[in-house]
Amino acid sequence: MTTTIVRQGAPAHPRRSMTIPTAIPDGTLRCAYYHPRLAPWFGLAVLFAIAILARAAVAAPSDTYDAAHLSSVELERLAFAGRLLGGVRNFQRQPFLLLTDAPDLNGPAVLAALDAVYQWTRRDFPFLLPPRRAVPLIVFASDQEFNAFWRRLGSPSRVSLEAVPQGVAGRTIESVATCRFQERPEGGLPLYVHEASHALLHQMFGIGAGGNWLAEGVATNYEWQVSQPDVHAVRAGLADPGGRMPLETLLNGERVPRERYWQAALVVQWLLDDPLRRVQLPTLFAAMREEGSVDARQLVGRYLGMSVNDVEEAWLTWAHAQYSG
Numbered sequence: 185m186t187t188t189i190v191r192q193g194a195p196a197h198p199r200r201s202m203t204i205p206t207a208i209p210d211g212t213l214r215c216a217y218y219h220p221r222l223a224p225w226f227g228l229a230v231l232f233a234i235a236i237l238a239r240a241a242v243a244a245p246s247d248t249y250d251a252a253h254l255s256s257v258e259l260e261r262l263a264f265a266g267r268l269l270g271g272v273r274n275f276q277r278q279p280f281l282l283l284t285d286a287p288d289l290n291g292p293a294v295l296a297a298l299d300a301v302y303q304w305t306r307r308d309f310p311f312l313l314p315p316r317r318a319v320p321l322i323v324f325a326s327d328q329e330f331n332a333f334w335r336r337l338g339s340p341s342r343v344s345l346e347a348v349p350q351g352v353a354g355r356t357i358e359s360v361a362t363c364r365f366q367e368r369p370e371g372g373l374p375l376y377v378h379e380a381s382h383a384l385l386h387q388m389f390g391i392g393a394g395g396n397w398l399a400e401g402v403a404t405n406y407e408w409q410v411s412q413p414d415v416h417a418v419r420a421g422l423a424d425p426g427g428r429m430p431l432e433t434l435l436n437g438e439r440v441p442r443e444r445y446w447q448a449a450l451v452v453q454w455l456l457d458d459p460l461r462r463v464q465l466p467t468l469f470a471a472m473r474e475e476g477s478v479d480a481r482q483l484v485g486r487y488l489g490m491s492v493n494d495v496e497e498a499w500l501t502w503a504h505a506q507y508s509g
Contacts, residue, residue: 256281256318259360263322263333279387280380281318286325286365289372294323297373298380301406305384308402308456311466315387321361321380330364356382356394374411378403389469391478395439398478401448408449418446418507422500431496437479453506454499464488 254262256274264272264285275282275291280298282291298321305312324330334355354363354375361383366372381403382394394400421427428447434440440448455461468487472478481492488495 254360256283256320259283259320259322262336263324264329276318279315279317279319279384281320282323283320284323284325284365285329286323288367289323289365290369293369294321294373294376297377297410300409301377301381301384304406304409305381305388305402309388309465309469311469312388315359315384317387319359319361319380319383319387321363321376321383323363323365323376325365327364330362333362354379356386359383359386370411374407377410378407381406389473391473391476396437396478397434397440397448397451397480398472400440400445401450401452404445404449405452413446413449415507418450421446422503422507431499432481432492435480435484435492437477450503450507451499454502457502461488 259281260272260274260283263283272283272285273289273291275284275295277295277299279302280295282295282298284291306314322333324333334357337357337360353366354361356362356379361379363372363375363379366375382399385399385402391398394403429440429444431451434444434447434451455465464487468480468483471483471487472480475483484495485491490498
């Protein structure tokens with residue numbers, strides 16, 4: 185769009201395009217010329233400017249974000265905004281993306297463990313669809329950055345992200361898993377596997393990233409694949425009714441206490457151990473997805489043909505046979 189000022193009585197401007205005359209109080213005419221050849225380029229320039237402004241908004245640390253839809257570049261920028269170029273390492277193996285600013289983290293070893301998690305999940309739950317985007321695990325070198333990340337990140341489920349509880353070394357919300365770097369490999373790898381399993385299952389199943397019996401049971405079960413379960417604690421819990429939760433409570437879909445993760449893991453193992461139950465799992469999972477909850481108390485009767493009390497009796501019999509050696 186160009187604008188030309190023309191005095192009345194002056195020779196007409198050569199007509200190159202549509203002319204829109206506008207009267208001006210001083211006796212002149214303002215003529216605006218529309219150039220069809222320039223219009224597409226003008227539109228592209230506007231779109232480019234909008235894209236630049238939107239990209240800048242992503243980097244603003246005062247905003248909050250939907251973790252599920254950040255690209256790997258945006259996630260890295262948000263997590264490590266203050267790090268110098270080259271201070272952040274990026275490891276990828278489908279479907280996982282590992283980001284870290286911890287120089288001593290053995291990236292290839294962690295990535296190999298994450299790949300094993302994916303293979304175990306596909307083996308145990310073949311009816312779940314593969315992730316549609318990268319599953320991120322971010323390992324922070326410092327507590328300060330670990331906590332700062334969650335203060336910056338928003339959540340579609342409106343979970344309060346203001347502070348990570350004292351003593352908690354890992355946190356997963358939606359499909360983003362994060363951990364503090366652990367100096368001892370024997371402590372770090374189980375933690376990374378546990379949190380990454382939460383993020384993976386959230387993408388593949390879509391209900392809850394952690395806290396409930398299914399998420400914690402699956403994650404703890406895979407954590408035990410790279411570490412050793414505390415068999416003495418498991419046996420003590422099985423022997424003492426006060427050391428475990430009634431399944432009526434465990435399966436209600438609410439948060440499971442950390443000291444009962446072992447019980448959730450054993451329930452998942454029991455579900456996977458029997459060929460008949462494996463056949464029944466797809467319909468059970470489909471029902472939970474439709475309900476938008478992993479509260480399985482009523483669903484086990486419909487899809488496993490057992491009441492919660494029957495499930496608890498069968499599960500206890502199986503668990504004693506497996507762990508009371």
